[in-house]
Amino acid sequence: MYNIQGIIRKSLNNTTTQFDRLGYVANNFANYNTNGYKSVRFEQMLQEDGYLKGAVRTDYEVGMMQSTGNPYDVAINGQGFIPVTSTSGEVAYTRDGSFKKGKNGYLLTNDNWLVGEGIKIPPNCYKFAIKPNGDIVSYDSGGKSGEILGKIPLVQFANPEGLTQGDGNKMKASDESGEAFLVKEHNYIAQGSIERANVNVYDSVSEMLRLNASMIASMRMAKVVDDMYNKAINIRQS
Amino acid sequence: MKINAGVNFIENGLTASLRAMHVNSELVGMINENVIGFDKVGYQRKEPIISSFTEFLGVNGISATVDDKVGRLTATSSPLDLALAGKGYFQTATKNGVKLTRDGRFKIDKFGNLLTTDDAKVLGNNGLAIKFPNPPESLKDVIVGSGGKISLFNKAKGKVEYVGTLGVVDSNGAAVVTPDVKQGYTEFSNVSLEREFLSMMPIIRGFDANRQLFMIQSQNLTKAISQLGSVS
Numbered sequence: 001m002y003n004i005q006g007i008i009r010k011s012l013n014n015t016t017t018q019f020d021r022l023g024y025v026a027n028n029f030a031n032y033n034t035n036g037y038k039s040v041r042f043e044q045m046l047q048e049d050g051y052l053k054g055a056v057r058t059d060y061e062v063g064m065m066q067s068t069g070n071p072y073d074v075a076i077n078g079q080g081f082i083p084v085t086s087t088s089g090e091v092a093y094t095r096d097g098s099f100k101k102g103k104n105g106y107l108l109t110n111d112n113w114l115v116g117e118g119i120k121i122p123p124n125c126y127k128f129a130i131k132p133n134g135d136i137v138s139y140d141s142g143g144k145s146g147e148i149l150g151k152i153p154l155v156q157f158a159n160p161e162g163l164t165q166g167d168g169n170k171m172k173a174s175d176e177s178g179e180a181f182l183v184k185e186h187n188y189i190a191q192g193s194i195e196r197a198n199v200n201v202y203d204s205v206s207e208m209l210r211l212n213a214s215m216i217a218s219m220r221m222a223k224v225v226d227d228m229y230n231k232a233i234n235i236r237q238s
Numbered sequence: 239m240k241i242n243a244g245v246n247f248i249e250n251g252l253t254a255s256l257r258a259m260h261v262n263s264e265l266v267g268m269i270n271e272n273v274i275g276f277d278k279v280g281y282q283r284k285e286p287i288i289s290s291f292t293e294f295l296g297v298n299g300i301s302a303t304v305d306d307k308v309g310r311l312t313a314t315s316s317p318l319d320l321a322l323a324g325k326g327y328f329q330t331a332t333k334n335g336v337k338l339t340r341d342g343r344f345k346i347d348k349f350g351n352l353l354t355t356d357d358a359k360v361l362g363n364n365g366l367a368i369k370f371p372n373p374p375e376s377l378k379d380v381i382v383g384s385g386g387k388i389s390l391f392n393k394a395k396g397k398v399e400y401v402g403t404l405g406v407v408d409s410n411g412a413a414v415v416t417p418d419v420k421q422g423y424t425e426f427s428n429v430s431l432e433r434e435f436l437s438m439m440p441i442i443r444g445f446d447a448n449r450q451l452f453m454i455q456s457q458n459l460t461k462a463i464s465q466l467g468s469v470s
C-alpha cells in the first residue's frame with residue numbers, strides 16, 4: 001500500500017542516496033593519483049519496502065605498475081600489504097611503497113612510519129637491492145653482495161574487504177578482515193616500481209551518468225507527486 | 239438510479255471520483271518504485287494490473303506482476319559479480335528465511351562463506367550454503383561456469399578445485415537446469431525510464447479529470463442544497 005507521503009519519502013531517499021554515491025565516485029577520482037589506492041564501490045540494495053540500503057566495498061584488484069627507477073620505491077605485484085609501525089607503536093597496513101631513508105638509516109614511509117618493525121640501512125651501504133621475496137641485500141662498491149639487511153614483510157588477510165580505511169593511505173585490521181598473517185614464500189615485491197591507483201575512469205564516469213539519471217528521475221517524481229498531493233489537499237477550490 | 243421526475247442520479251458519485259483518484263495515486267506509487275529501481279542491480283519491473291470492477295473495488299482491485307525479462311548486463315571488475323543471462327533467481331538464506339534474488343554481487347567473508355552484499359549466505363543446488371574451503375588469496379582465482387559451477391584455482395597444487403554449484407531456481411522454486419551464469423557481470427534493472435514517465439502521463443490526467451469531476455459534483459451538491467430550498 002502506498003500513500004502520497006510515502007511515495008515522496010521514497011523518492012527523496014533515492015535522491016539522497018545518489019548524492020552519497022556521487023561522494024564515493026568523487027573520492028575515487030580524487031585518489032586517482034594516490035599510489036596503491038584501492039577504489040571503493042558504493043553498492044545500493046533496494047529492499048522490499050522500497051527503501052535503499054548501501055554498502056561500501058573495496059576493490060582489491062592490483063593497480064598498474066609504474067616504473068620509477070628509485071631504489072626506495074617498492075610495489076606489491078600481487079595481493080597483500082606491507083605492515084608499517086608508527087612512532088607510537090601503532091601498526092597499519094599499506095600498499096603505498098614509496099619509501100625513503102630516515103635520518104637514522106631506517107626505511108620509512110612518506111609520513112615517517114617504520115616499514116615492518118624497522119629495517120636499518122647502514123650509512124656505509126654503497127648500494128642495496130630488494131629481492132622479489134622482500135629481502136634487502138646490501139652490495140659494496142665492488143659489486144659483491146654482502147649481508148641481508150632485513151626483509152620487507154608481506155601480510156595478507158582472510159577477508160581484505162573487511163579492512164577499514166585509515167589515515168595516510170593505510171588500512172587497519174578489523175573483526176571482519178581477520179588477523180594479518182605473514183606470507184613467507186612469495187615473489188610479489190618489485191623494487192623501483194610504484195603501484196598506481198586501480199581507479200577506472202571510464203567506469204566512474206558511467207556510474208556518474210547513471211546516478212545522475214536516477215537522481216533527476218526521482219526528483220522529477222517527487223515534483224509530480226507533490227503536485228498530486230497539492231491538488232488532493234486543495235480539492236475544495238476550483 | 240432514476241428518481242421521480244426522470245432525473246438521473248448517480249449514487250455515490252463523489253465517492254467514485256475519490257476512489258479513482260486513490261487508484262491513480264497508487265499507480266503513481268508503483269511507477270515511482272520502478273523509477274527508483276531503474277539503476278539498482280537485479281531489480282525487476284513491476285507492472286500494475288488493473289482488474290475488472292476496480293471502479294468499485296478501488297485500490298483493492300490493483301495488483302502487480304513482475305516483469306521477468308532480463309535486464310541490462312554490464313561488465314564489472316569483480317570476478318564475484320555474477321549475473322543471470324536467462325530467467326531464474328539465486329537463492330539466499332536471510333534471517334527471514336530463503337529469499338530469491340537476481341542480485342549477484344557476492345563477496346567472501348573471512349571464513350570462506352559466499353555472501354551477498356546484505357550478508358546473507360548464498361545457497362548451492364544441494365540446499366546448503368556455499369563455502370570455500372579457505373578464503374582465496376585473489377578473487378581472480380575463483381572461476382564460475384555458465385552452469386553455476388564454482389571452482390577455485392589452487393596455486394600451490396596447480397589445479398582447479400570444485401567448491402559448489404549455485405542453486406538457480408525459477409519463481410516457483412523449481413531448479414533451472416541451464417541458468418547461464420555470467421561471471422564478471424552485474425545485471426541492472428529492466429526498467430526504461432522514458433517508458434515509466436510516459437505511462438505516468440495518462441495516470442496524472444486521470445487523477446486530474448477525476449478531481450475535476452469531484453469538484454463539479456461537489457458544486458452541484460452545494461447549489462442543490464443552497465438554492466433548491468430557497469424561496470426568495
